[in-house]
Every structure is written in C-alpha cells, then in structure tokens.
Amino acid sequence: xxxxxxxxxxxxxxxxxxxxxxxxxxxxxxxxxxxxxxxxxxxxxxxxxxxxxxxxxxxxxxxxxxxxxxxxxxxxxxxxxxxxxxxxxxxxxxxxxxxxxxxxxxxxxxxxxxxxxxxxxxxxxxxxxxxxxxxxxxxxxxxxxxxxxxxxxxx
Numbered sequence: 001x002x003x004x005x006x007x008x009x010x011x012x013x014x015x016x017x018x019x020x021x022x023x024x025x026x027x028x029x030x031x032x033x034x035x036x037x038x039x040x041x042x043x044x045x046x047x048x049x050x051x052x053x054x055x056x057x058x059x060x061x062x063x064x065x066x067x068x069x070x071x072x073x074x075x076x077x078x079x080x081x082x083x084x085x086x087x088x089x090x091x092x093x094x095x096x097x098x099x100x101x102x103x104x105x106x107x108x109x110x111x112x113x114x115x116x117x118x119x120x121x122x123x124x125x126x127x128x129x130x131x132x133x134x135x136x137x138x139x140x141x142x143x144x145x146x147x148x149x150x151x152x153x154x155x
Contacts, residue, residue, distance in 0.1 A: 025128025028078030079126040090117040090152045119148045
C-alpha cells in the first residue's frame with residue numbers, strides 16, 4: 001500500500017511540475033498573450049474588426065495574415081481563433097486545391113468568391129490551452145504558410 005501511495009505522490013508531483021512549467025492557460029479573452037505568441041513567429045499588432053471583435057494583423061516570413069477571434073460572447077470573451085491568409089491573383093485550379101487539402105491534416109485551403117487562394121486554420125481556446133500548445137499551433141501555421149506559398153509559386 002505504501003508503494004502505491006508513493007507512486008501516486010511521485011506521479012502527481014510530476015504533473016504539478018509540468019503544469020508549472022507551461023504557465024497559466026490562455027483562452028480567447030487573453031488577446032495580449034495570443035499576440036505575444038504570434039510575435040514569436042514574426043510581427044503582430046492588435047486591431048479590431050468592423051464589428052468590434054479583436055483581430056491581430058501579423059506577418060510570418062513576409063506573408064501577411066490575420067488572427068480573428070471567433071464565437072465571442074462579448075468582444076473579449078471568445079472561444080476560438082481563426083488564422084487566415086489570402087493570396088490575391090494566385091491562380092490555382094479547384095482540382096489542385098483539392099489535392100492540397102487531401103494531403104494536409106491541419107487547416108484548409110480554398111478559392112474565395114473572387115478567385116483568389118486562401119488558407120485558414122482554426123484553434124480552439126475554449127477552457128484554455130497552455131502557452132506551449134498555442135505556440136506549437138503557431139509553428140504549424142508557419143509551416144503551412146511556407147508550404148502553401150511554395151505550392152502557389154510565391155517566393
């Protein structure tokens with residue numbers, strides 16, 4: 001019995017250490033924390049949409065993108081974020097875009113109503129995520145942007 005209790009204590013202390021290492025959770029009300037993580041990958045500034053919801057205007061490696069706060073109960077109480085990059089004049093066929101989507105796990109690409117290419121990725125922040133988890137999501141977004149610009153032939 002003592003061995004079981006000792007093991008439980010060791011395991012729970014390990015969980016506490018990991019929780020302390022990751023810091024507090026970030027949710028859709030902590031716009032400053034989201035913009036700080038975005039700044040780890042390039043430039044980012046806080047703005048607002050026409051409807052008053054928070055928005056981050058950002059760049060990674062010369063590619064402009066936006067972070068839209070979505071499903072907001074109040075202007076600063078949002079459940080998730082949407083990362084969006086649009087590429088004006090990028091000619092790509094629907095078949096080729098379908099090939100892109102079929103080969104990628106995260107995010108989605110499409111041709112918007114004006115015929116331009118777009119790339120999006122959603123991140124759920126409801127109930128909070130660790131800073132490390134959110135940073136990892138932005139790392140995936142950076143990789144997707146790099147791969148998508150190569151796919152479109154944009155250097």
